[in-house]
Amino acid sequence: MEYNKIRLMIITQSEGGGLRRYITDVIDGLDNSKYEVALVYNSDYGDQKFKDWIQEKQNTHQIKLFDIKTFVREISLVNDLKTYRFLLQCIDDFEPTIVHVQSSKAGVIGRLAAKTKRIKQIYYTPHAYSFLSPEFSSIKKRIFILVEKIFSRYFTTFTFNVSQTEKEAALEYNIDRPNKFVVIPNGIPPLKRNYRSYAQDEMKVTDNEIIIGNVARFSNQKNPQLFVSIAVEALKQIKELKFVWIGSGELMNKMQLLVKKASIEKSFIFLGDRNDAEYLMDGFDIYLATSNFEGFSYSLLEAARAKLPVVAPKVPGIIDFSYIYKKTYLFNLHDSVDNICSLLYKSISDLDNPIEANILFSYEDMIDKITSYYEKKESYI
Incomplete structure (x- = not known):
């Protein structure tokens, strides 16, 4: 010593x-x-x-x-x-x-x-x-x-x-x-290169699809039920969407049953725990968070590093994130799924007119x- x-x-x-x-x-x-x-x-x-x-x-x-x-x-x-x-x-x-x-x-x-x-x-x-x-x-x-x-x-x-x-x-x-x-x-430190092609290969998706993802545990804090509900509603309007959840947890089996019951298995990808999650995020087009509360989420920082639009609830931690990253679209947790989907559609439409934003810390x-x-x-x- x-x-x-x-x-x-x-x-x-x-x-x-x-x-x-x-x-x-x-x-x-x-x-x-x-x-x-x-x-x-x-x-x-x-x-x-x-x-x-x-x-x-x-x-x-x-x-x-x-x-x-x-x-x-x-x-x-x-x-x-x-x-x-x-x-x-x-x-x-x-x-x-x-x-x-x-x-x-x-x-x-x-x-x-x-x-x-x-x-x-x-x-x-x-x-x-x-x-x-x-x-x-x-x-x-x-x-x-x-x-x-x-x-x-x-x-x-x-x-x-x-x-x-x-x-x-x-x-x-x-x-x-x-x-x-x-x-x-x-x-978080910067990545050394862009991993979009690698991520698309791993997720088995194409440039013709819009990838909406989340990286989190399947737990009550992360509110995956809301994520699945948004997927069910949004897929009624836009068939080219693919929803991806990276992570595992106690609610994973329940979410898989909900996806199956809603008949959206072909549009919902469960990747489980991945050591390369931060690289796979380069394959997302939108980051959709649904947490009931947060500290200061690393996955949001990784989304910002990938310059993704972030759609997320207005809760402690995420509110602070929105102050330092301009491409954040906030909703209230008590909003209807229809209203949250409207915000999601806006973030999708803005993909054609990207806002240049960098994380400020x-x-x-x-x-x-x-x-x-x-x-x-x-x-x-």
């Missing part, structure tokens, strides 16, 4: 989708001459792209890894206590100067362990607060808000919000004083802003 370096420990319970992308991009963006990094995680929750990344890091010995099998998504007093004790051992072993926890479950146990070990710099990235999710009851939301208040006020140096609306939600519910929250939008900006806080010397807790 090199004690002249900044010793950073990142703690996460899940390593799939956007959360995986954030963790790997942040670690890959750090200057190896200045940082020594440890990652605490549960390998059972990593997607294939994360597992490949971990293997690369193991081969090159670039980071120290702590794999905690009791670090599970569900609340479990036995497993959570074991995880807490293991985290204390990890901190003793690595001796970090900074602990950065990711998402709500790791946010609680990780911050508690770091505070117990008197770590001076403890950072938290919620990736969309749990209390913003419409799937939880009002009682659960009040509990989540109380937990966030306690841990922000007594266990956190700064919270990194990935969107302004996420920060505003924290302030609305009086989670902590305003100067404890820092907005750092996600950013870069990957380098994200890394620079995060490391500027990592390298602060003073403590606020």
Whole structure:
């Protein structure tokens, strides 16, 4: 261990989708001459792209890894206590100067362990607060808000919000004083080439078809039922449409049954989990998001990088995205499917008159802003 370096420990319970992308991009963006990094995680929750990344890091010995099998998504007093004790051992072993926890479950146990070990710099990235999710009851939301208040006020140096609306939600519910929250939008590096031909071959589509896609988990948060409903209605008007969903999840079988019941199987492509999803997006013509809530979606950033029109709901996270990407068409989640389809048709008609728009916050900006806080010397807790 090199004690002249900044010793950073990142703690996460899940390593799939956007959360995986954030963790790997942040670690890959750090200057190896200045940082020594440890990652605490549960390998059972990593997607294939994360597992490949971990293997690369193991081969090159670039980071120290702590794999905690009791670090599970569900609340479990036995497993959570074991995880807490293991985290204390990890901190003793690595001796970090900074602990950065990711998402709500790791946010609680990780911050508690770091505070117990008197770590001076403890950072938290919620990736969309749990209390913003419409799937939880009002009682659960009040509990989540109380937990966030306690841990922000007594266990956190700064919270990194990935969107302004996420920060505003924290302030609305009086989670902590305003100067404890820092907005750092996600950013992604550019692709080295265009992958449209490759993507069309993989999806088995042609230039004569209009490809409307989404990259997300089949979960209640991502609202795939609405995506299928839009597909059913839009295909009544435009036969050349193809709808593509990249991803898997607990609702996938249900969505496949809905597609079959609507007799649109020939126009709906389920690609499942793909390591090349960001490249396949070059084969889309429109990006259609249907999420009930978001942090600051990496798939939206990838859509912007591909210069796609984005049709998406007016919810926290996506609202912020629309501020930095002009080719965004917003609808309300309570809008009728007919009205959403009208907005989709407008985005399709605008394909003949493309709006030149670039994302306004870069990957380098994200890394620079995060490391500027990592390298602060003073403590606020």
